[in-house]
Amino acid sequence: MLKRIMAPLLGPRAKTESEAPVQPAPAPVYSSDATRLAAEIESLAPDKAVQLLTLLKRGLEFQSSEFERYLSAEALTTAIYPKFKFSEFARIFLEDEAFLAYYMRFMDVGNWHSLDRKYAMNELLKLVLHLEGDAAECGAYRGATAYLLCQAFRKIPMSIHLFDSFEGLSEPASVDGTYWRKGSLTAAEDELTQSLREFDNYRIYKGWIPTRFAEAADCRFRFVHVDVDLYQPTLDSLQFFYPRMVAGGIILLDDHGFKSCPGAKQAADEFFESKAENLALLPTGQAFTIKQ
Structure with a gap:
């Protein structure tokens, strides 16, 4: 059946001026x-x-x-x-050749799973360019989204604060479900610095969240990207950064809309239950809020 259906349908033979039969065009090769x-x-x-x-x-x-x-x-x-x-x-974003080239630079061949999320983040960054304050990322991994942060703010006198354990995820709690394991998503610090080799507007904080947050306690932030997958580091990140956001600043949660990250969603839902701002869930699986 496979050969029968996939075989190309050949049209009638064409003829030359002398009516000599001509062989059909070669079948397309799948x-x-x-x-x-x-x-x-x-x-x-x-x-x-x-x-x-x-x-x-x-x-x-x-x-x-x-x-x-x-x-x-x-x-x-x-x-x-x-x-x-x-x-x-x-949709025109699928024809954005410059962005596709950026994406393919960082992702494994054939992995388009986060194209829409990275594009959405890149667009949201445009909404805070006029604000004051620094930017931060919790869970920098190999640097694909850190690159977007550094690139967006490359002409602005500010700093990008990048937090990562470089030991993968911490031990998941029961609220985090069964998808993740301790050590998942491990990346070396050298991978991050190599990804950001063309920039000098960032600082890396190596360590488990929230152990090094205090070093940025005096900073104000216009954009914070939280991508830590689990309940406790998500809650810790929100508790630290939310009061330090400038008005109009954006907190973007990468994991909020995925069944694989129930703890991250629960942490954010609990945190914002008592806040004036609402979380907006995107069809990409991300959620974001704008600080009032």
Whole structure:
């Protein structure tokens, strides 16, 4: 069935002026990834294989338009994973070549999981450029989002404060669920400094949150990015930075909308329950608030 459906449909033979038959054009060659996907579909969903393979083939056909391929991808994805909802066609951020180049510089090949989150953060940074104060990140990891911070404020006399244990996550509590383990997301400090090698507007604080927060106690902040995945460091970060935010400053929570980080969400919900500001949950999985 795989060969039958994926085989290209050949049109009628063309003829030369002398009516001599001409061989049909070579069949399009599907990539190894597409062929492997087709085989997996046939194996995992034999009851839907005809429908799904037909959709896959339609999207891979040489003369199909970008919109036709988009519709095929939407139909194929919906059949396999109905929870995923495609957005409107032709969103311009997916054609931002400069941003895509930045993203590919930091991420593993084929990993587009945080493209929308990083783009959203980069756009939110534009809203605080006119404010006073420094910026900070809790959970700098390998430096992909720290790079965005350093780049956004590179022409402004201020500092970027980067906090990370460089030992991965601390021990998750029961409220954090079962997804994470102690030591997950470990990255070396050298990886961070290498990512930021073109900047000099940052300072790294190596240590478990909140042990080194006191060193920035006299600072005011216009933007804080909290990406620590767990309940306690999220709560510690909010308790320290919230009272030091300038009016109009943004706190961006990277983990708020993910089932893998229930503790981080609970910490933020509990913290803001008594505050004047509300948290806005984004479809990216992030949440943010603007300090009044």
